[in-house]
Amino acid sequence: MFVTSAFAQESAPAVEGAGTEGQTHSGTSAPAEAHGAFPPFDPATFPSQLLWLAITFGLFYLFLKRVVMPRVGGIIDVRNDRITQDLDHADRLKKEADAAVAAYEQELVEAKARANTIGQQANDAAKAEAEAARKKVEAELDQKLGEAEARISSIKASAMKEVGTIAEDTASAIVEALVGGKANKAEIAAAVKSVAR
Amino acid sequence: MAADKVDPIHQFHIVKLIPINIGGYDLSFTNSALFMVATVAVASAFLYLTTSSRSLVPGRLQSVSEMAYEFVSNMLRDAAGTQGLKFFPFVFSLFMFVLVANLLGLFPYFFTVTSHIIVTFGLAALVIGTVIVYGFMKHGVGFLKLFVPHGVPVFLLPLVVLIEVISFVSRPVSLSVRLFANMLAGHITLKVFSGFVVSLSALGAVGVAGSILPLAMAVALTALELLVAFLQAYVFAVLTCMYLNDALHPGH
Numbered sequence: 369m370f371v372t373s374a375f376a377q378e379s380a381p382a383v384e385g386a387g388t389e390g391q392t393h394s395g396t397s398a399p400a401e402a403h404g405a406f407p408p409f410d411p412a413t414f415p416s417q418l419l420w421l422a423i424t425f426g427l428f429y430l431f432l433k434r435v436v437m438p439r440v441g442g443i444i445d446v447r448n449d450r451i452t453q454d455l456d457h458a459d460r461l462k463k464e465a466d467a468a469v470a471a472y473e474q475e476l477v478e479a480k481a482r483a484n485t486i487g488q489q490a491n492d493a494a495k496a497e498a499e500a501a502r503k504k505v506e507a508e509l510d511q512k513l514g515e516a517e518a519r520i521s522s523i524k525a526s527a528m529k530e531v532g533t534i535a536e537d538t539a540s541a542i543v544e545a546l547v548g549g550k551a552n553k554a555e556i557a558a559a560v561k562s563v564a565r
Numbered sequence: 566m567a568a569d570k571v572d573p574i575h576q577f578h579i580v581k582l583i584p585i586n587i588g589g590y591d592l593s594f595t596n597s598a599l600f601m602v603a604t605v606a607v608a609s610a611f612l613y614l615t616t617s618s619r620s621l622v623p624g625r626l627q628s629v630s631e632m633a634y635e636f637v638s639n640m641l642r643d644a645a646g647t648q649g650l651k652f653f654p655f656v657f658s659l660f661m662f663v664l665v666a667n668l669l670g671l672f673p674y675f676f677t678v679t680s681h682i683i684v685t686f687g688l689a690a691l692v693i694g695t696v697i698v699y700g701f702m703k704h705g706v707g708f709l710k711l712f713v714p715h716g717v718p719v720f721l722l723p724l725v726v727l728i729e730v731i732s733f734v735s736r737p738v739s740l741s742v743r744l745f746a747n748m749l750a751g752h753i754t755l756k757v758f759s760g761f762v763v764s765l766s767a768l769g770a771v772g773v774a775g776s777i778l779p780l781a782m783a784v785a786l787t788a789l790e791l792l793v794a795f796l797q798a799y800v801f802a803v804l805t806c807m808y809l810n811d812a813l814h815p816g817h
Contacts, residue, residue, distance in 0.1 A: 406574065406577075407574065407577040407578050407579060407681070408577055408680060408681045408682050408683075408745065408749060409682065410579070412591060413579045413591075413595065413597070413681075413683070414683045415590040415591060415592055416579075416585075416590075416591055416592045416593050416594075416595055416597075416598065417579075417595070417597050417598070417681060417683045417684055417687075418683060418687050419592050420594070420595075420597065420598035420601050420602075421601060421684055421687045421688075422687070424598070424601040424602055424604070424605045425601075425605070425658065425662060425688070425691075427605060428605040428608065428609060428658055428661075428662055429654065429655065429658040431605075431609050431613075432609075432612070432654055432657060432658050432661070433654035433658075435613065436609070436612045436613060436616070437634070437653070437654055437657065439616050439619070440612070440616055440630060440631060440634045441634070442619070443616060443619050443620075443621075443623075443627075443631065444631060444634070444635070446619075446621065447621055450621060
């Protein structure tokens with residue numbers, strides 16, 4: 369409170385000019401007393417402060433509502449739209465990339481299967497060819513073997529035939545040497561035949 | 566004059582700049598009115614100029630404007646739901662006005678608009694007036710359900726209703742006094758400590774050395790006041806949102 373009274377003394381001359389004007393209108397309160405009160409609680413300043421608060425705050429409200437807030441809201445909306453759009457775009461690109469990877473893998477699987485069948489076919493064909501060649505060679509060999517056997521048996525038969533004549537000649541020569549004179553050819557042949565049997 | 570400089574109340578004095586008198590009421594353009602105009606001009610200019618480029622990728626200052634916008638928007642949506650967004654311009658104006666007025670008041674030789682209770686009371690009365698008018702417009706007599714909480718035993722009801730009414734009536738008072746007292750006390754403290762620095766330095770070498778302590782205090786208090794300036798604007802806006810929520814949903 370001592371501050372208030374001290375200030376009242378000091379400010380009394382300073383507010384004299386305003387006070388005289390105030391006195392003509394209100395008249396009742398002494399200017400030194402009215403302005404000596406703790407300033408925030410001085411009712412003399414209330415009407416002016418309220419009026420100017422109403423004017424300034426009212427204009428501020430209108431300005432913000434009409435100009436600033438639509439603008440800031442617009443900026444933020446545009447940005448959010450843009451971000452959603454970009455995210456959608458990124459999502460779509462990702463899906464496309466996934467589809468491409470899936471298609472590639474599908475193709476890879478198909479190509480592998482195709483390669484397997486081709487390999488199998490080649491393998492089978494080679495086997496069949498080898499088998500055919502083997503059979504052909506075997507048949508040729510069999511034929512040659514048969515021919516050879518037939519020749520051997522014919523050679524053998526002719527050889528055996530010649531063995532008979534040689535034995536008859538030998539036997540007749542031996543008989544001639546032993547007995548002297550000519551031996552009967554028919555008898556000798558019969559004798560050789562009985563021995564050979 | 567030396568005593569006048571250290572007088573911590575001096576900064577709150579209203580000085581008439583352009584005397585206006587209408588119908589016996591003193592409606593002069595004072596230093597308080599000047600700083601109201603300055604507050605509005607600074608806040609409007611900042612919000613208007615920083616967003617004028619409408620960049621998709623905001624610069625620093627545009628980010629500040631957008632942050633303030635989204636900050637208040639989220640605050641209101643959290644407290645009063647999506648329906649509360651019709652009050653968004655009102656709450657945003659209140660928040661920006663109080664914040665800029667508080668911050669401007671921190672400059673030396675500047676007048677602090679919010680250190681006068683009639684200003685804060687005017688804003689608080691505006692808030693409560695909006696709540697009452699909108700509440701009755703939207704819900705009619707149903708708005709009075711605000712004073713009758715659910716699930717209270719009948720014999721306790723008169724007492725509870727009385728308490729609710731008192732708490733409602735004290736809202737504009739608490740809302741205005743909280744802001745006013747914070748700003749007033751902060752500025753007085755700052756002025757007192759700064760005054761110590763001046764008085765001590767006048768005592769010679771020892772005094773100058775001794776004045777380092779109050780100087781450090783004054784610096785620390787300035788930082789604290791910066792925080793308080795923001796915090797009080799935030800508190801004012803949050804409480805406004807909660808009171809508006811009562812106007813929108815009085816049933817609980």
